[in-house]
Amino acid sequence: MPVVTFFGRRKKRVVVPRLRSRSDTPANVNRVDLGELAPGLLPYLGQVAYLQLTNFETLSRAIVDAPSTEAKEAVSRVAALALAKHHSLVTEIQRKGEDAGAVMEPYRSRIDAYARIILGNDWYETLVACYLTSGLLDDFAVRLAGGLPGDYPARMTALLSGDSGSDILVHQLRVAIEANPHLASRLAMWGRRLVGDTLLIARSSLVIPQGAKEDERLEPVFTELIASHTRRMDVLGLTA
Amino acid sequence: MPVVTFFGRRKKRVVVPRLRSRSDTPANVNRVDLGELAPGLLPYLGQVAYLQLTNFETLSRAIVDAPSTEAKEAVSRVAALALAKHHSLVTEIQRKGEDAGAVMEPYRSRIDAYARIILGNDWYETLVACYLTSGLLDDFAVRLAGGLPGDYPARMTALLSGDSGSDILVHQLRVAIEANPHLASRLAMWGRRLVGDTLLIARSSLVIPQGAKEDERLEPVFTELIASHTRRMDVLGLTA
Numbered sequence: 001m002p003v004v005t006f007f008g009r010r011k012k013r014v015v016v017p018r019l020r021s022r023s024d025t026p027a028n029v030n031r032v033d034l035g036e037l038a039p040g041l042l043p044y045l046g047q048v049a050y051l052q053l054t055n056f057e058t059l060s061r062a063i064v065d066a067p068s069t070e071a072k073e074a075v076s077r078v079a080a081l082a083l084a085k086h087h088s089l090v091t092e093i094q095r096k097g098e099d100a101g102a103v104m105e106p107y108r109s110r111i112d113a114y115a116r117i118i119l120g121n122d123w124y125e126t127l128v129a130c131y132l133t134s135g136l137l138d139d140f141a142v143r144l145a146g147g148l149p150g151d152y153p154a155r156m157t158a159l160l161s162g163d164s165g166s167d168i169l170v171h172q173l174r175v176a177i178e179a180n181p182h183l184a185s186r187l188a189m190w191g192r193r194l195v196g197d198t199l200l201i202a203r204s205s206l207v208i209p210q211g212a213k214e215d216e217r218l219e220p221v222f223t224e225l226i227a228s229h230t231r232r233m234d235v236l237g238l239t240a
Numbered sequence: 241m242p243v244v245t246f247f248g249r250r251k252k253r254v255v256v257p258r259l260r261s262r263s264d265t266p267a268n269v270n271r272v273d274l275g276e277l278a279p280g281l282l283p284y285l286g287q288v289a290y291l292q293l294t295n296f297e298t299l300s301r302a303i304v305d306a307p308s309t310e311a312k313e314a315v316s317r318v319a320a321l322a323l324a325k326h327h328s329l330v331t332e333i334q335r336k337g338e339d340a341g342a343v344m345e346p347y348r349s350r351i352d353a354y355a356r357i358i359l360g361n362d363w364y365e366t367l368v369a370c371y372l373t374s375g376l377l378d379d380f381a382v383r384l385a386g387g388l389p390g391d392y393p394a395r396m397t398a399l400l401s402g403d404s405g406s407d408i409l410v411h412q413l414r415v416a417i418e419a420n421p422h423l424a425s426r427l428a429m430w431g432r433r434l435v436g437d438t439l440l441i442a443r444s445s446l447v448i449p450q451g452a453k454e455d456e457r458l459e460p461v462f463t464e465l466i467a468s469h470t471r472r473m474d475v476l477g478l479t480a
Contacts, residue, residue: 060300069348070341080323101310
């Protein structure tokens with residue numbers, strides 16, 4: 001699994017995410033706090049806003065490439081939700097008296113490079129990428145929000161936890177996989193590949209002091225993020 | 241001018257649109273009624289909804305290719321407006337108990353082919369295309385709405401006349417043209433080229449009985465559409 005490279009020093013530990021029942025994992029209990037590693041408010045808003053815009057762009061590509069008008073229309077709903085989140089985040093930046101373009105700019109080239117990687121080779125891969133990466137990155141951003149000042153933790157959690165249209169993507173993908181079972185293994189492989197680059201882009205937004213201690217701290221967080229990723233793949237009927 | 245091909249039988253008449261002052265042309269007065277040539281309600285909604293989706297897709301391309309984060313952000317506002325119009329039209333289709341994908345499908349290949357033509361060679365051409373073609377096609381759809389039943393004429397006019405973000409596009413383009421005056425002649429040429437294909441796609445949505453009489457009827461409508469197109473180019477400082 002690509003994630004091992006994050007903790008290359010301890011390769012002996014193999015991350016094996018397991019599906020757990022809902023009752024095993026009460027939300028927000030025993031969650032590792034990432035707050036101390038959170039960037040400042042504006043870098044946070046800039047990165048999360050740009051990631052939402054990037055997700056929207058990937059969805060736009062999926063709209064253009066959609067195999068039917070019905071699929072096009074469905075994905076456009078998801079794109080509208082991503083764009084609305086992006087605009088809400090831009091409004092947050094503007095409330096601080098800052099220019100959103102300038103606040104997002106420092107993260108552009110890195111995130112654009114990531115976006116090219118996750119675009120995939122066809123519509124199905126693009127759609128899987130939208131579903132899996134936005135899920136993981138929104139999860140991560142919610143965790144990170146704990147380190148923000150004032151009422152931002154609650155506001156960011158509400159904003160990012162709002163409907164992202166993932167049920168629409170899941171429906172489109174499940175129909176496609178059922179119609180063409182050969183898709184399943186290819187998309188499963190693709191889903192596994194996505195996690196490495198997505199964790200890297202998540203990690204790059206942290207302010208990590210020098211030293212290996214922080215990796216120890218991060219590891220359980222990443223393990224949880226991977227477990228959620230695995231659940232998302234499971235929803236598609238794909239083996240992570 | 242490409243438009244002459246529409247009325248090839250009477251090439252001697254050259255359409256020379258002129259800028260007129262606002263007071264010369266009171267809105268909705270002396271307008272040629274297109275209503276009798278309007279398609280049925282569902283074909284109308286299907287075509288207009290798909291054209292809005294296409295406009296959104298072209299704007300998405302402009303977001304991806306934007307030369308700066310500020311431009312990307314600005315164009316995303318316009319894309320959101322186009323998508324909202326599309327979704328409103330889809331809601332209208334659903335209110336009639338129909339599936340939006342199925343209602344839009346018959347127009348897909350023709351409009352997709354058009355969309356490829358107007359994409360242009362770079363960001364500036366794409367943006368000019370969004371501004372000019374959505375202006376012309378919305379104008380046309382408003383005219384056509386007069387032939388719809390019940391309160392649809394008023395509702396469609398309100399929906400299509402809502403903010404389309406053209407001021408944002410105009411601002412982006414004017415700044416670009418001022419920074420690089422060489423753009424002006426290229427974009428002027430491009431704007432002139434767009435009008436032919438855009439009028440063709442508009443015309444293709446009409447239900448025209450056999451015979452030349454309808455062309456005579458259409459000609460003044462197209463002349464007005466071209467005059468508005470010329471005004472839009474004028475706003476950019478481009479010579480039509």
